[in-house]
Amino acid sequence: MTPATPTIAADRWRLWYPRGMLCAVCRQPTRGFGWFDPRRSKRPRPPVWFCSIPCQSFWTRLAREGFAMVDLTEEERAAITATMQRVALLMDEIGWATPLSELTEAQVRALIEEAVEGFREAMSDIAWVQTAEVPF
């Protein structure tokens, strides 16, 4: 039977450190920066983890402004625009006239990877830039 409060350090470490989770902003592996909703609410927002202080600060600012989790944020739209440029370069290599049904698995995989990586990097860059603008 497991005790309610972990007594050994390894158990405590396992419970608080977010291994295997991705940053809520840029989807990179987390590094121990967290956020929880301090307000009591009927619909509390779940706690999330981040890769860096800029991503944590970015999320905290959006949370303070009461962002809607359904719609894309202005920053996410900007990240999608940045991602489109990367995907377009890859499409230049593949050939724009190639129908989607004739793409190979490797080409589809490369397009998805480029889109995910591009979005992740763009969101991370946006978080870093916005954090640099906030004087501490």
Ligand SMILES: [Zn+2]
């Ligand atoms: Zn991040």
